[in-house]
Every structure is written in C-alpha cells, then in structure tokens.
Amino acid sequence: MSGPRVLVITAMRDEGPHLLEWLAHHRAAGVQDFLVVSNECTDGTDTLLDLLEAAGIVTHLRNEIPEGRTPQWAALRLAAAHPLTRAADWIAMLDCDEFINLRAPLRSVQDLIAAAGDADAIALSWRLFGHSGHVRRPDAPTTEAYHRAIPPD
Template identity: 70%
Template sequence: MTAPRILVISAMRDEGPHLLEWIAHHRALGVSDFLIFSNGCDDGTDVLLDHLHAAGIVTHVRNEVAPGKTPQWSALKTAARHPLTQAADWIAVLDCDEFVHLKPPLSGLPDLIAAVGEADAIALRWRLFGHDGHARRPQAPTLRAYTRAIVPDALYPALSGFFKTLYRVAGPFQKPGVHRPRQKPQARPRFVDGSGRALPDDFVADPGRILLWDEGQGADLAALNHYSVRSAEDFLIKARRGLPNRTAKPIDLTYWVERNFNMVEETGIQRHWPATGAELARLRALPGVAVAETSSRAWQAACFDDLLRDPAMAKLYGRLLLAAGSTAPGAEAARALVALYRRAAGTG
C-alpha cells in the first residue's frame, strides 16, 4: 500500500536555531513535503531554507505580505493555490514550535491515519510545555531540553484546549486554515480527537470553533507538543519578532504566564528521537546547511545581548524569571473559570 502524501505548511520568521530539528522530527514521522513561507527574516532563516530548498527537502517561498494582512494568512492564501497543496493527501498547518507526538505503538503519521479509519480530520490538541528552568538557550535540542508540561487533563487556561488539524484533502474542505481547514458550506466532516473518537456535532458544524473545552481531550493516539516559550532568552527574541498570525498581539509577560507550565514531567516524544536525531544529522550534512544554522545561532546570540541593553527588555527578562511557572487550576475551579469566560463572551 502506498504511503499517503503528507504536507506541512508553515509561515515563520527567525527560527534558524530550531528549524532543522522541527523538520527532522516531522520527516522522521512520515511528512513527505514542506511548504514553508519566510517573512522578513533577520537571522538567516531564509538562507537556511534556501539551502534546504536546493536539496529538495522543503519548498521555500519568500512571503510577500499585503498591507494590513498578517504573514500567516497571506501564506495560507498562496498555499491554497500551490501545486503541493493540490497534490497532497493529508495536510497540517504547523508552526516551528509545534511537534506532533505519536503514542505507542504508532511510529509514523501513516499509522495514525490508518488508525482513525474513515475520518476526514484529526484534532491534535496542544500540550503546553514550559521553559523548564532555562534562562539561557540550552545546548540540547528542544525535544530533549524541555520536558516539563501542563497536566494532560487541564481544562484551563483556554489555550490548553486549542488544537491544530491533520486533515484529508479529499474531505469536504475548501482550503487550509490556521487551526482547522475551511470547510465547505453545510459540510459535516468526520472530525475525531487525538484518541480517534468522533467529536460532537456542534463542534463539527461550527467551522470557526478552534477551542475544545471538555470534549476532545483524547490523546491516546496523538497530541501536539507546543513549545511556545522555550527559554527566557528564546522568549525575548520571540517578543522582538512578533507572531506570524497577529501583528498587534504583544508577546509579553501575560503571554508567558498563559503558556509557561512546568507542572509534570513529559518525555514521551523522545521515543522518536533516534529517528529524529539520525535525520537531523543528514540535514546538517547537506551543502550549506550547517554553516547557515551556525550563522543563525550566532546572530540570535548577538541579538539577545543587544536586547538586554534595552531597559524595557531587561525588565521583561527579569520578570520572566520571577514568573518561573504557572499552575493549571483543578477541575472544579477550571469549570468555574470556563463558565465565567463563556458568560462574559456571551457563549454560555
């Protein structure tokens, strides 16, 4: 049986030190194609992507962003018409801090696709990982350096219920979306959670729904590890560059507190490391790749030193270290907070 053609679409800026591990991990899981849009990079991520493009590892597009539009939405608009999107069997839109975590006995994304049978889409719920005590960027790669996360059954904050979607291109969808694909009007795709369980009709019927509260907590088959803060050093550089999907949203102490969870040890994704590490070595051996990665790391180190000369950034850095880790509330308190949120938003 021919393996499905799986495409990952991403928009990124200044991700050079993390890019190769992210690509290696997903190639090891069976991703066949990467369509990556770079957005005004300062650290040489675009140069690194050029070398990977030349080697046939990714397809790199320098993103031309129209005034008033965000880089990610501009990228997705272009991606919807791209030949790789048309040729794919399954698609996921992922950021460079999101790593698919497959549970035993699955060893690759084709195994996950086979396990969910006739499903059109799989909601991969975020598992929020914290800075794991790292003030400076560690030498170890992300999957080995950051092993502390939020509890798996957290109901609050709302971010613990966000997800990304791996979806079947032949399903009732129009084009890729950030969290879930744009579905055709009146369509009812077969949506399952990370345990392969069908999601409720009200979720399926609402294409704008990007948050799972009580439903869809299943992760027996797969989850999405989200390393959105990493070290305090990484976070400061992220604060400088901004987000790909929101040009106005600040990356500040609030952003850190809502994502920096170091509650429990979670190392399950390291079962993929032998394959990821081998693929990472192959990528670094490609012409120009290792030099470009090293150059990106050097630029970011210098950038961090410059940022600490800014009083506002130095103050933020200190506050990040004071806010050493958030704690998700218990179930009763979480449900009360969810009820308050829904009432305030007019949805409950």
C-alpha cells in the same frame, strides 16, 4: 514510506536554530513534503530554507506581506495556491515549535491516518510546555531542552 502523502505547511520568521531539528522530527514521523513560507527573516532562516529547497528537502516561499495583512494569513493564501497543497492527501499546519508526538503503537503519521479510518480530519491536542526553568533559550534541541509540561491526560 507508503500510505497517504502528508504535507506540513508552516510560516516562519527567524527560526533558523530550531529548523533542522523540527524538519528531522517530522520527516522521521513520515511527513513527505514541507511547504515553508518565510517572512522578514533576519537570522538567516530564509537562506537556510533556500539551501534546503535546493537539496529537495523543503519547498520555500518568501512571503511579501500585503499592507494590512498578517504574515500567517498571507502565508496561508500562498500555500493554498501551491501545487503541493493540491497534491497532498493530508495537510498539517504547524509552527516550528510544535512537534507531532505519536504514541505506541503508532510509528508514523500514516499509522495515525490509518487508525482514524474514514475521517476527513484529525484533531491533535496541544500540550503546553513551559520554559523548563530556562531564562534564555538553551543551546540544545527543543525536544531535550523543554521537557516540563502539563500532564498528558
């Protein structure tokens, strides 16, 4: 994919069941680099991230949280010092339950950046999706299981 180099930075804990869908979604949208900072995983997310890093799909950092700090801020400090952060043209900070949703005619994050012209930043609105009637997390991709949301406009 040509155009600006886009990095997504995220902090994760126990997101294993959702991780591959989230990565695939954003890779298809044109994100080239993922810097994933994990902390205190008990579900194997950190092991999966190590395997994804070995395959060249993500860069994985383990977050040892200093006393009195929150995981998110400690992750941001790690990410700020990482070479990928300095090499990126654009950076998005996302959680594993947040999906960039592009509308036609935009097909990639590079298209979105081009449409923004000389902007230094792009604000993405947040759309609230509820539980979609589920009492427990269904065994289905996030984008299929959770489809009820507040109106888009």
